[in-house]
Structures are given as structure tokens and as C-alpha cells.
Amino acid sequence: MNRDRGQSKLNGIIYTHRITDNRLSGSVCKNLDMFGRLCGDRAAERVCLVTAMWYKARDHGMAKNRLAQLESNFWNLLIAPEARHENFDNNATSAWDIVSDRGRLALLQEELVGVEKKLNETTAGKALHTSRSLFRSKRRQSRCFRTKLRRTKIQR
Numbered sequence: 001m002n003r004d005r006g007q008s009k010l011n012g013i014i015y016t017h018r019i020t021d022n023r024l025s026g027s028v029c030k031n032l033d034m035f036g037r038l039c040g041d042r043a044a045e046r047v048c049l050v051t052a053m054w055y056k057a058r059d060h061g062m063a064k065n066r067l068a069q070l071e072s073n074f075w076n077l078l079i080a081p082e083a084r085h086e087n088f089d090n091n092a093t094s095a096w097d098i099v100s101d102r103g104r105l106a107l108l109q110e111e112l113v114g115v116e117k118k119l120n121e122t123t124a125g126k127a128l129h130t131s132r133s134l135f136r137s138k139r140r141q142s143r144c145f146r147t148k149l150r151r152t153k154i155q156r
Contacts, residue, residue: 012046013039014098015078016088017070019051019063024074036077037127040110047083048098049075055090 015035024032039047051070057063071079079085086098111122119125 012048012099014048014050016050016052018053019066019087020053020056022066029074032074032078034124034127038124039078039083040123044078044080045082045084047078049078049083049085050088050098051085052088052090054087 013035015032021028049070051067054060054063067085071085075083075085086094088094088098111117112119120129
């Protein structure tokens with residue numbers, strides 16, 4: 001954190017991913033989407049996408065292929081506006097390289113502090129609200145379906 005004129009400012013955001021994970025679940029994809037909304041394009045240069053657990057990868061060739069897939073398919077919306085990728089090599093030097101200082105404020109911080117928006121008015125807050133609304137709607141539909149199914153069974 002930098003202290004500038006008595007204010008604390010976030011220097012960067014780190015997103016970690018185990019290189020040993022051979023696929024991305026739906027929740028991980030949703031987390032990546034939310035992560036992108038928290039940061040915004042203008043602060044992407046402050047984002048570091050970190051792959052960890054390289055020492056546990058049984059096949060380093062496959063792990064490198066997985067990394068290429070992450071960069072081109074899943075992280076591309078963050079990498080395109082200048083987010084960076086680093087491998088964490090499980091040592092102090094690697095950790096310090098990852099946390100080195102970079103550019104702009106994260107979008108969430110800019111909206112909360114700079115523009116003085118309420119959390120629900122921020123880009124990330126709106127995305128979270130939309131996700132929660134969709135979840136609630138699907139849950140209501142599921143309950144309705146189960147109720148209809150029970151009624152059908154009772155009528156038989």
C-alpha cells in the first residue's frame with residue numbers, strides 16, 4: 001500500500017491459480033469474471049495473475065500447455081489490457097518479484113474512494129447483485145419445479 005496525502009492506496013491485486021488444477025469449474029470462471037469487474041481495464045496493469053504449485057506438477061510440458069490455455073482462453077480479458085502473469089517458484093525472491101509496484105488504482109477503489117459511490121453502485125457491486133438475482137431466480141424456479149413434481153406424484 002502507498003500512503004499519499006494521508007490516504008491508503010492499493011498498489012495491485014494478485015489472482016492466484018494452482019497450475020495443478022486441470023480444469024476450471026463454473027465457480028472459478030465466475031470468480032474470474034468478478035475479479036475482472038473489480039479491477040477494470042484501466043487498472044489491469046496493476047493485476048498480477050500468478051500460477052502456483054509448479055513444484056507439484058507431474059508433467060511440466062502439460063503444465064505449460066495449461067498455462068497457455070489459461071492465458072489465451074480464460075485470462076485474455078485481463079491480459080489484453082496489460083495484466084501480467086508470473087509463476088510463483090515457492091521462494092522469497094519469486095514472491096518479491098510478484099509484489100513489485102505497478103500503475104493505477106483498481107476500479108473498485110477508484111469508484112469507492114475517488115467517486116464516492118456506494119458498494120452497490122460500483123461495477124463490481126452491480127455484477128454481484130446481478131449474480132445474486134440470477135441465483136435467487138433459479139432457486140425459485142427449482143422450488144416451483146419440485147412443487148409441481150410432488151403434486152404430479154400425489155395425483156397419480
